[in-house]
Amino acid sequence: MSVIVRPIRAEELPRAQELIVESINDLTQRHGFGALASIRPASFQLFSLKDDARGLWVAESDGAIVGSAFSWVCGELWFLAELFIAPQMQGSGIGRELLRRTQLHADQAGARTRALITFTFNTVSQGLYLRHGMFPRLPIYMMSGERSTFATTGFETPLNHRMASPADLATLAALDRGALGVSREKHHSYLLADPAMKAFLFYEGQDCTGYAYVASTGHVGPVAVARPDRMGEVLDTALAIAAQGNSRQISAFLPGHCESALHIAARHHMRITLPMVLVSDREFGDWKRYLPRNPGYM
Numbered sequence: 001m002s003v004i005v006r007p008i009r010a011e012e013l014p015r016a017q018e019l020i021v022e023s024i025n026d027l028t029q030r031h032g033f034g035a036l037a038s039i040r041p042a043s044f045q046l047f048s049l050k051d052d053a054r055g056l057w058v059a060e061s062d063g064a065i066v067g068s069a070f071s072w073v074c075g076e077l078w079f080l081a082e083l084f085i086a087p088q089m090q091g092s093g094i095g096r097e098l099l100r101r102t103q104l105h106a107d108q109a110g111a112r113t114r115a116l117i118t119f120t121f122n123t124v125s126q127g128l129y130l131r132h133g134m135f136p137r138l139p140i141y142m143m144s145g146e147r148s149t150f151a152t153t154g155f156e157t158p159l160n161h162r163m164a165s166p167a168d169l170a171t172l173a174a175l176d177r178g179a180l181g182v183s184r185e186k187h188h189s190y191l192l193a194d195p196a197m198k199a200f201l202f203y204e205g206q207d208c209t210g211y212a213y214v215a216s217t218g219h220v221g222p223v224a225v226a227r228p229d230r231m232g233e234v235l236d237t238a239l240a241i242a243a244q245g246n247s248r249q250i251s252a253f254l255p256g257h258c259e260s261a262l263h264i265a266a267r268h269h270m271r272i273t274l275p276m277v278l279v280s281d282r283e284f285g286d287w288k289r290y291l292p293r294n295p296g297y298m
Protein backbone atom coordinates (compact mmCIF):
# COMPACT_ATOMS: atom_id res chain seq x y z
CA MET A 1 0.00 0.00 0.00
CA SER A 2 1.69 3.23 -1.13
CA VAL A 3 1.53 6.34 1.03
CA ILE A 4 1.95 9.84 -0.40
CA VAL A 5 3.02 12.73 1.84
CA ARG A 6 2.07 16.17 0.48
CA PRO A 7 1.01 19.66 1.63
CA ILE A 8 -2.52 19.69 3.04
CA ARG A 9 -5.31 21.65 1.34
CA ALA A 10 -7.64 23.91 3.31
CA GLU A 11 -10.69 21.80 2.49
CA GLU A 12 -8.97 18.73 3.99
CA LEU A 13 -8.46 20.29 7.43
CA PRO A 14 -11.83 19.12 8.86
CA ARG A 15 -11.16 15.50 7.80
CA ALA A 16 -7.67 15.72 9.33
CA GLN A 17 -9.30 16.84 12.61
CA GLU A 18 -11.57 13.78 12.53
CA LEU A 19 -8.53 11.56 12.10
CA ILE A 20 -6.75 13.31 15.00
CA VAL A 21 -9.73 12.74 17.31
CA GLU A 22 -9.78 9.08 16.29
CA SER A 23 -6.03 8.75 16.90
CA ILE A 24 -6.14 10.53 20.32
CA ASN A 25 -9.12 8.52 21.54
CA ASP A 26 -7.54 5.25 20.42
CA LEU A 27 -4.40 6.16 22.41
CA THR A 28 -6.14 7.47 25.55
CA GLN A 29 -8.55 4.52 25.66
CA ARG A 30 -5.67 2.06 25.35
CA HIS A 31 -4.09 3.75 28.39
CA GLY A 32 -7.23 3.83 30.52
CA PHE A 33 -8.04 7.55 30.20
CA GLY A 34 -11.20 7.00 28.15
CA ALA A 35 -12.19 8.89 24.99
CA LEU A 36 -11.21 12.48 25.80
CA ALA A 37 -11.12 14.20 22.41
CA SER A 38 -14.04 15.58 20.43
CA ILE A 39 -14.12 17.23 17.03
CA ARG A 40 -13.49 21.00 17.00
CA PRO A 41 -13.43 23.41 14.07
CA ALA A 42 -10.01 23.55 12.40
CA SER A 43 -9.81 27.34 12.83
CA PHE A 44 -6.26 27.61 14.26
CA GLN A 45 -5.04 25.20 11.57
CA LEU A 46 -6.72 27.30 8.85
CA PHE A 47 -5.27 30.51 10.29
CA SER A 48 -1.80 28.90 10.33
CA LEU A 49 -2.19 27.48 6.79
CA LYS A 50 -2.91 30.99 5.49
CA ASP A 51 -0.04 32.41 7.57
CA ASP A 52 2.66 29.88 6.62
CA ALA A 53 1.65 26.78 4.64
CA ARG A 54 5.12 25.19 4.98
CA GLY A 55 4.14 23.54 8.30
CA LEU A 56 0.99 21.62 7.32
CA TRP A 57 1.27 18.16 5.75
CA VAL A 58 -0.93 15.18 5.10
CA ALA A 59 -0.28 11.49 4.40
CA GLU A 60 -2.65 9.84 1.93
CA SER A 61 -3.18 6.19 1.05
CA ASP A 62 -5.68 4.98 -1.57
CA GLY A 63 -7.30 8.43 -1.55
CA ALA A 64 -7.82 8.43 2.24
CA ILE A 65 -6.07 10.66 4.77
CA VAL A 66 -4.04 8.40 7.09
CA GLY A 67 -1.90 10.98 8.89
CA SER A 68 -1.34 14.69 9.34
CA ALA A 69 1.20 17.06 10.82
CA PHE A 70 1.14 20.78 11.63
CA SER A 71 3.93 23.03 12.84
CA TRP A 72 4.00 26.79 13.40
CA VAL A 73 6.89 29.20 13.79
CA CYS A 74 7.11 32.36 15.89
CA GLY A 75 10.48 34.09 15.66
CA GLU A 76 13.14 31.50 16.53
CA LEU A 77 10.66 28.97 17.91
CA TRP A 78 9.35 26.07 15.80
CA PHE A 79 6.50 24.22 17.48
CA LEU A 80 4.98 20.90 16.38
CA ALA A 81 1.29 21.40 17.12
CA GLU A 82 0.00 18.10 15.70
CA LEU A 83 1.40 14.77 14.48
CA PHE A 84 -1.15 12.00 14.22
CA ILE A 85 -1.38 8.74 12.31
CA ALA A 86 -4.52 6.60 11.83
CA PRO A 87 -4.40 3.81 14.45
CA GLN A 88 -4.25 0.98 11.89
CA MET A 89 -1.34 2.66 10.05
CA GLN A 90 0.90 3.38 13.04
CA GLY A 91 4.38 1.89 13.31
CA SER A 92 5.11 1.87 9.57
CA GLY A 93 7.25 5.00 9.24
CA ILE A 94 4.54 7.54 8.28
CA GLY A 95 5.02 9.56 11.49
CA ARG A 96 8.77 9.72 10.85
CA GLU A 97 8.22 11.03 7.31
CA LEU A 98 5.65 13.64 8.40
CA LEU A 99 8.01 14.76 11.16
CA ARG A 100 10.79 15.13 8.58
CA ARG A 101 8.59 17.37 6.42
CA THR A 102 7.65 19.62 9.34
CA GLN A 103 11.30 19.78 10.41
CA LEU A 104 12.11 21.15 6.95
CA HIS A 105 9.74 23.97 7.92
CA ALA A 106 11.95 24.64 10.96
CA ASP A 107 15.07 24.67 8.74
CA GLN A 108 13.47 26.98 6.17
CA ALA A 109 12.29 29.39 8.87
CA GLY A 110 15.71 29.41 10.56
CA ALA A 111 14.23 28.25 13.89
CA ARG A 112 16.73 27.87 16.74
CA THR A 113 14.43 25.98 19.12
CA ARG A 114 12.22 22.96 18.30
CA ALA A 115 9.51 22.02 20.75
CA LEU A 116 6.20 20.20 21.19
CA ILE A 117 3.91 18.83 23.87
CA THR A 118 3.03 15.12 23.81
CA PHE A 119 1.35 12.50 25.99
CA THR A 120 3.51 11.39 28.93
CA PHE A 121 2.24 7.84 28.49
CA ASN A 122 3.03 7.57 24.78
CA THR A 123 6.36 5.75 24.52
CA VAL A 124 6.18 5.72 20.70
CA SER A 125 5.90 9.51 20.27
CA GLN A 126 8.60 10.19 22.86
CA GLY A 127 10.84 7.52 21.28
CA LEU A 128 10.35 9.14 17.87
CA TYR A 129 11.14 12.63 19.17
CA LEU A 130 14.23 11.68 21.11
CA ARG A 131 15.61 9.93 18.02
CA HIS A 132 15.23 13.33 16.36
CA GLY A 133 17.10 15.24 19.08
CA MET A 134 14.09 16.46 21.10
CA PHE A 135 14.01 15.45 24.75
CA PRO A 136 11.36 15.41 27.50
CA ARG A 137 11.85 18.47 29.74
CA LEU A 138 8.84 19.21 31.89
CA PRO A 139 5.52 17.59 32.86
CA ILE A 140 2.45 19.64 31.97
CA TYR A 141 -0.94 18.67 33.38
CA MET A 142 -4.34 19.28 31.87
CA MET A 143 -6.43 19.88 34.99
CA SER A 144 -10.11 20.48 35.50
CA GLY A 145 -12.78 20.82 38.16
CA GLU A 146 -16.53 21.27 38.49
CA ARG A 147 -17.42 24.97 38.31
CA SER A 148 -19.84 24.51 41.24
CA THR A 149 -16.88 23.50 43.46
CA PHE A 150 -15.13 26.84 42.87
CA ALA A 151 -17.93 28.68 44.67
CA THR A 152 -17.14 26.71 47.84
CA THR A 153 -13.32 26.94 47.66
CA GLY A 154 -13.31 30.75 47.37
CA PHE A 155 -10.79 33.08 45.77
CA GLU A 156 -7.98 35.29 47.03
CA THR A 157 -8.50 39.04 46.59
CA PRO A 158 -8.85 39.37 42.81
CA LEU A 159 -6.28 41.50 41.01
CA ASN A 160 -7.40 44.63 39.19
CA HIS A 161 -8.02 43.71 35.60
CA ARG A 162 -9.60 44.88 32.35
CA MET A 163 -10.45 43.26 29.05
CA ALA A 164 -7.72 43.34 26.40
CA SER A 165 -8.30 44.32 22.77
CA PRO A 166 -6.20 44.44 19.59
CA ALA A 167 -4.91 47.83 20.82
CA ASP A 168 -3.03 45.85 23.52
CA LEU A 169 -1.09 43.60 21.10
CA ALA A 170 2.26 45.19 21.99
CA THR A 171 1.67 44.57 25.73
CA LEU A 172 0.63 40.95 25.13
CA ALA A 173 3.62 40.35 22.86
CA ALA A 174 6.02 41.88 25.42
CA LEU A 175 4.74 39.53 28.13
CA ASP A 176 5.35 36.54 25.82
CA ARG A 177 8.84 37.77 24.92
CA GLY A 178 9.62 37.94 28.64
CA ALA A 179 8.27 34.45 29.39
CA LEU A 180 9.02 32.53 26.18
CA GLY A 181 11.68 34.60 24.42
CA VAL A 182 9.52 35.12 21.30
CA SER A 183 6.61 37.36 20.30
CA ARG A 184 3.35 35.57 19.54
CA GLU A 185 1.61 38.68 18.28
CA LYS A 186 0.03 36.88 15.32
CA HIS A 187 -1.42 34.26 17.67
CA HIS A 188 -2.90 36.95 19.90
CA SER A 189 -4.54 38.48 16.81
CA TYR A 190 -6.07 35.07 16.17
CA LEU A 191 -7.32 34.54 19.74
CA LEU A 192 -8.62 38.10 20.14
CA ALA A 193 -10.77 37.59 17.02
CA ASP A 194 -12.39 34.45 18.50
CA PRO A 195 -15.85 35.34 19.90
CA ALA A 196 -15.61 32.41 22.35
CA MET A 197 -12.47 33.87 24.00
CA LYS A 198 -11.95 36.83 26.31
CA ALA A 199 -8.52 38.23 27.10
CA PHE A 200 -7.73 40.10 30.33
CA LEU A 201 -4.81 42.24 31.47
CA PHE A 202 -3.97 42.29 35.19
CA TYR A 203 -2.56 45.27 37.08
CA GLU A 204 -0.71 46.13 40.24
CA GLY A 205 -1.04 49.89 40.43
CA GLN A 206 -0.09 51.14 36.97
CA ASP A 207 2.02 48.08 36.17
CA CYS A 208 0.65 45.33 33.95
CA THR A 209 1.58 42.06 35.69
CA GLY A 210 0.18 39.61 33.19
CA TYR A 211 -2.52 38.45 30.81
CA ALA A 212 -4.93 35.51 30.78
CA TYR A 213 -7.46 34.21 28.28
CA VAL A 214 -10.73 32.74 29.50
CA ALA A 215 -12.83 30.69 27.05
CA SER A 216 -16.59 30.27 27.21
CA THR A 217 -15.90 26.55 27.74
CA GLY A 218 -14.38 27.46 31.13
CA HIS A 219 -10.81 26.89 29.97
CA VAL A 220 -8.17 29.33 31.24
CA GLY A 221 -5.05 29.91 29.13
CA PRO A 222 -2.72 30.91 27.75
CA VAL A 223 -1.49 32.93 30.72
CA ALA A 224 1.75 34.93 30.90
CA VAL A 225 3.09 37.02 33.78
CA ALA A 226 5.87 39.59 34.11
CA ARG A 227 7.32 37.91 37.23
CA PRO A 228 7.02 34.29 38.42
CA ASP A 229 5.75 35.37 41.85
CA ARG A 230 2.65 36.86 40.21
CA MET A 231 1.44 33.62 38.58
CA GLY A 232 -0.67 32.41 41.54
CA GLU A 233 -2.64 35.67 41.82
CA VAL A 234 -3.16 36.00 38.07
CA LEU A 235 -4.33 32.39 37.71
CA ASP A 236 -6.63 32.66 40.73
CA THR A 237 -8.22 35.84 39.33
CA ALA A 238 -8.61 34.22 35.89
CA LEU A 239 -10.26 31.16 37.50
CA ALA A 240 -12.60 33.52 39.39
CA ILE A 241 -13.58 35.11 36.05
CA ALA A 242 -14.14 31.64 34.53
CA ALA A 243 -16.26 30.67 37.56
CA GLN A 244 -18.65 33.56 36.76
CA GLY A 245 -19.44 31.90 33.39
CA ASN A 246 -21.87 29.10 32.56
CA SER A 247 -19.58 26.19 31.75
CA ARG A 248 -19.92 23.00 33.76
CA GLN A 249 -16.15 22.52 34.02
CA ILE A 250 -13.21 24.85 34.55
CA SER A 251 -9.83 23.78 33.20
CA ALA A 252 -6.24 24.92 32.77
CA PHE A 253 -2.96 23.46 31.50
CA LEU A 254 -0.29 23.71 34.20
CA PRO A 255 3.50 23.13 34.05
CA GLY A 256 4.63 20.62 36.69
CA HIS A 257 7.18 22.90 38.32
CA CYS A 258 4.96 25.99 38.41
CA GLU A 259 4.31 25.57 42.13
CA SER A 260 2.20 28.70 42.58
CA ALA A 261 -0.21 27.62 39.80
CA LEU A 262 -0.46 24.02 41.03
CA HIS A 263 -1.05 25.26 44.57
CA ILE A 264 -4.04 27.29 43.33
CA ALA A 265 -5.33 24.32 41.28
CA ALA A 266 -5.08 22.03 44.32
CA ARG A 267 -6.88 24.55 46.51
CA HIS A 268 -9.81 24.50 44.05
CA HIS A 269 -9.76 20.66 44.02
CA MET A 270 -8.90 20.54 40.31
CA ARG A 271 -8.01 17.04 39.08
CA ILE A 272 -5.33 15.96 36.59
CA THR A 273 -7.21 14.79 33.51
CA LEU A 274 -4.29 14.31 31.11
CA PRO A 275 -0.57 14.14 31.92
CA MET A 276 1.57 15.58 29.13
CA VAL A 277 5.20 16.52 28.69
CA LEU A 278 7.06 19.40 27.07
CA VAL A 279 9.68 18.09 24.64
CA SER A 280 12.37 20.26 23.05
CA ASP A 281 15.84 20.23 21.55
CA ARG A 282 17.11 22.83 24.07
CA GLU A 283 16.01 24.57 27.23
CA PHE A 284 13.77 27.54 26.51
CA GLY A 285 11.08 29.60 28.20
CA ASP A 286 10.32 30.32 31.83
CA TRP A 287 7.47 27.93 32.62
CA LYS A 288 6.79 29.59 35.94
CA ARG A 289 5.73 32.62 33.88
CA TYR A 290 3.70 30.93 31.16
CA LEU A 291 0.75 28.52 31.13
CA PRO A 292 0.09 27.06 27.68
CA ARG A 293 -3.43 26.97 26.28
CA ASN A 294 -3.32 23.38 24.98
CA PRO A 295 -0.81 21.04 23.29
CA GLY A 296 -1.31 22.61 19.84
CA TYR A 297 -1.53 26.34 20.48
CA MET A 298 1.05 26.01 23.32
Ligand SMILES: CC(C)(COP(=O)(O)OP(=O)(O)OC[C@H]1O[C@@H](n2cnc3c(N)ncnc32)[C@H](O)[C@@H]1OP(=O)(O)O)[C@@H](O)C(=O)NCCC(=O)NCCS
Pocket residue numbers: 023024027082083084085086089090091092093094095096097116117118119122123124125126127128131
Ligand atom coordinates in the same frame (compact mmCIF):
# COMPACT_ATOMS: atom_id res chain seq x y z
C1 LIG B 1 3.33 8.97 17.60
C2 LIG B 1 2.98 8.72 16.13
C3 LIG B 1 2.71 10.07 15.45
C4 LIG B 1 4.24 8.09 15.45
O1 LIG B 1 3.94 7.82 14.11
P1 LIG B 1 4.16 6.33 13.54
O2 LIG B 1 3.93 6.36 12.08
O3 LIG B 1 3.34 5.37 14.35
O4 LIG B 1 5.68 6.10 13.91
P2 LIG B 1 6.88 5.59 13.00
O5 LIG B 1 6.58 4.20 12.55
O6 LIG B 1 7.20 6.58 11.91
O7 LIG B 1 8.09 5.67 14.03
C5 LIG B 1 7.95 5.30 15.37
C6 LIG B 1 9.34 5.33 15.97
O8 LIG B 1 9.22 5.18 17.39
C7 LIG B 1 10.09 4.15 17.79
N1 LIG B 1 9.53 3.52 18.98
C8 LIG B 1 8.39 2.80 19.09
N2 LIG B 1 8.21 2.40 20.36
C9 LIG B 1 9.26 2.89 21.05
C10 LIG B 1 9.67 2.81 22.42
N3 LIG B 1 8.95 2.14 23.31
N4 LIG B 1 10.80 3.46 22.80
C11 LIG B 1 11.54 4.13 21.89
N5 LIG B 1 11.21 4.23 20.59
C12 LIG B 1 10.09 3.61 20.19
C13 LIG B 1 10.11 3.19 16.61
O9 LIG B 1 11.23 2.35 16.68
C14 LIG B 1 10.18 4.18 15.47
O10 LIG B 1 11.47 4.70 15.31
P3 LIG B 1 12.42 4.24 14.07
O11 LIG B 1 11.63 4.49 12.84
O12 LIG B 1 13.62 5.10 14.18
O13 LIG B 1 12.67 2.78 14.31
C15 LIG B 1 1.77 7.78 15.96
O14 LIG B 1 2.08 6.52 16.53
C16 LIG B 1 0.49 8.32 16.57
O15 LIG B 1 -0.26 9.01 15.90
N6 LIG B 1 0.24 8.03 17.87
C17 LIG B 1 -0.95 8.44 18.58
C18 LIG B 1 -1.07 9.95 18.72
C19 LIG B 1 0.16 10.64 19.26
O16 LIG B 1 0.66 10.33 20.33
N7 LIG B 1 0.67 11.62 18.50
C20 LIG B 1 1.79 12.45 18.92
C21 LIG B 1 1.22 13.72 19.47
S1 LIG B 1 2.50 14.91 19.75
